[in-house]
Amino acid sequence: MQRRRKIIHTRRTVTGLALVAAISFVAGMTDAVGLIRFGDFVSFMTGNTTRAALDFAGGNYSHALILFLALWVFIIGNALGIVIAHTVSARRAFVVLASVSLLLGIAAALPADLPRVAFFLVVLAMGAINATVEHIEGLPIGLTYVTGALSRFGRGIGRWLVGDRNPTGWLIQCVPWTGMAGGALSGAFLTRYAPDFALWVVSLVALTVALVTAFLPRPLQLHFQQPIKPAGRALPRGRP
Numbered sequence: 001m002q003r004r005r006k007i008i009h010t011r012r013t014v015t016g017l018a019l020v021a022a023i024s025f026v027a028g029m030t031d032a033v034g035l036i037r038f039g040d041f042v043s044f045m046t047g048n049t050t051r052a053a054l055d056f057a058g059g060n061y062s063h064a065l066i067l068f069l070a071l072w073v074f075i076i077g078n079a080l081g082i083v084i085a086h087t088v089s090a091r092r093a094f095v096v097l098a099s100v101s102l103l104l105g106i107a108a109a110l111p112a113d114l115p116r117v118a119f120f121l122v123v124l125a126m127g128a129i130n131a132t133v134e135h136i137e138g139l140p141i142g143l144t145y146v147t148g149a150l151s152r153f154g155r156g157i158g159r160w161l162v163g164d165r166n167p168t169g170w171l172i173q174c175v176p177w178t179g180m181a182g183g184a185l186s187g188a189f190l191t192r193y194a195p196d197f198a199l200w201v202v203s204l205v206a207l208t209v210a211l212v213t214a215f216l217p218r219p220l221q222l223h224f225q226q227p228i229k230p231a232g233r234a235l236p237r238g239r240p
Contacts (some may be wrong), residue, residue, distance in 0.1 A: 012211060015216065017172060020133055021179035022209045024146075028183025029190070030104065030126060033198045036186035036191045038119040040067060043126035044145065045074050066116065073120050077127020085131045096132045097210030098126045129206075132213075146180050149173040173219075222239070 027043055034042030041047045052067035084099055085092040103125035107118040153173040156164075191198040 013172075016133060019213065019216075021095070021175050022212070023129060023132055024176040024179030025124060025183035025186070026100075026202065026206045026209060027129060028185075029187035029202045030122060030178035030183075031088040031180075032187030033202055034119070034122050036188070037195070037199065038066045038115060038122075040070065040119065041239050042070075042119065043074070046145070046147065066119075067190050070120065071124050073123045074127040079127075080124070081128035081131025083130065091214055093132050093213040093216065094210050096128060097206055097213060098136050100129045101203050101207035101210055103128070104199060104206060108199035108203055118199075127164040146177040149176050153177075196236055 031041060031043045040051070042168045048067045048070055052071075055061070055064035055067065070100070081096050081099075085096050103121050107121040107125070110118045110121075150173070153170045156173070187202065189196065190201055194201070
């Protein structure tokens with residue numbers, strides 16, 4: 001029984017990390033393509049916050065407003081991803097990623113004179129994609145940002161140096177960074193050599209990952225997301 005549990009745990013971990021790497025690759029591609037095409041980050045909201053503050057201080061209020069609005073679109077995208085994931089009864093990862101692919105496809109199909117609409121659609125997609133995998137065996141995972149992953153990795157090194165010999169929790173933080181770095185590099189080359197089709201390619205890559213996740217067992221897809229905890233019933237007055 002113990003051996004079986006260990007095998008299941010290992011299988012879940014490996015599958016989850018492969019999924020994280022693939023989704024981070026999509027996010028990295030999208031961020032590179034979006035930055036080159038729109039001139040602003042589509043998932044790096046820390047950078048957009050700093051740039052918005054600088055624009056505001058420099059008197060470029062219109063661009064600052066666009067970036068501040070992008071922050072809220074990203075937040076709404078995260079909320080939308082959770083709603084989509086927990087509304088469907090099965091294949092949650094597939095449905096979320098398919099929705100992301102659809103948003104990216106719509107953004108790619110928009111005419112060139114609507115760049116900001118396309119920008120906000122891509123930001124919305126990058127917010128939603130975070131709902132695909134929220135944790136791996138209880139360890140938090142970031143898909144569209146790697147600052148937190150690098151911070152956890154660095155702190156893990158520090159713990160190892162002071163005697164903690166359980167490296168699994170912090171070593172896996174390298175996975176999203178590796179996926180995003182590879183995706184960003186691919187997106188940069190893609191935009192350089194095929195700028196008119198770059199966003200379409202990213203949409204197709206997201207759809208491909210979605211189709212792969214469709215073959216994952218439903219319990220496994222549910223395992224990668226935080227369960228919804230409904231509010232408890234109020235206790236009658238006079239009872240502790």
